[in-house]
Amino acid sequence: MRKSQFVTFLLAGAVATLTGCATLPSPQVMADETVAFQLPKLPDPGKAIIYIVRPSSLGALVRFNVFADDKQAQSEMGYTRAHQYIYFQVKPGEHTIYSKAENWADAKVSAKAGDIIYIQQEPDMGIIMARNDIYQPDDVEGKYCVKTLTLGTIKRTEK
Numbered sequence: 250m251r252k253s254q255f256v257t258f259l260l261a262g263a264v265a266t267l268t269g270c271a272t273l274p275s276p277q278v279m280a281d282e283t284v285a286f287q288l289p290k291l292p293d294p295g296k297a298i299i300y301i302v303r304p305s306s307l308g309a310l311v312r313f314n315v316f317a318d319d320k321q322a323q324s325e326m327g328y329t330r331a332h333q334y335i336y337f338q339v340k341p342g343e344h345t346i347y348s349k350a351e352n353w354a355d356a357k358v359s360a361k362a363g364d365i366i367y368i369q370q371e372p373d374m375g376i377i378m379a380r381n382d383i384y385q386p387d388d389v390e391g392k393y394c395v396k397t398l399t400l401g402t403i404k405r406t407e408k
Contacts, residue, residue: 279393297360302394308372308379317408333401351375367391
């Protein structure tokens, strides 16, 4: 094997190891596996709680910082890496959740007291580092992700 082929082979192997996406079971399996699962934190009275989940291993070493309502440092709630989640509470009302990687992604949520809201971070290949997008998965998928992921870094538990 020539040196250039060997280097290409090693690079391809490294990329395959460091990338990939989370493969979730069927909705029925997720529902069955979470029926008795208690979330680590439920909303306090008069608040809603937001869980940010990142089930993918793509961009594993890149942290995705999470902000609530604006992009200012004092609004950073924490960050995730691959296979992690964080959570924080918000007052009822309209909120914008921001996720920062190579780019900024955002999702608008309408929170009512007692709500449990899930936001999923979806990494993608970037130019310098991983990019991201965020969206709201259904409740079963969100709860399943919390059950199967590890806790990320929480900076603030309330906005």
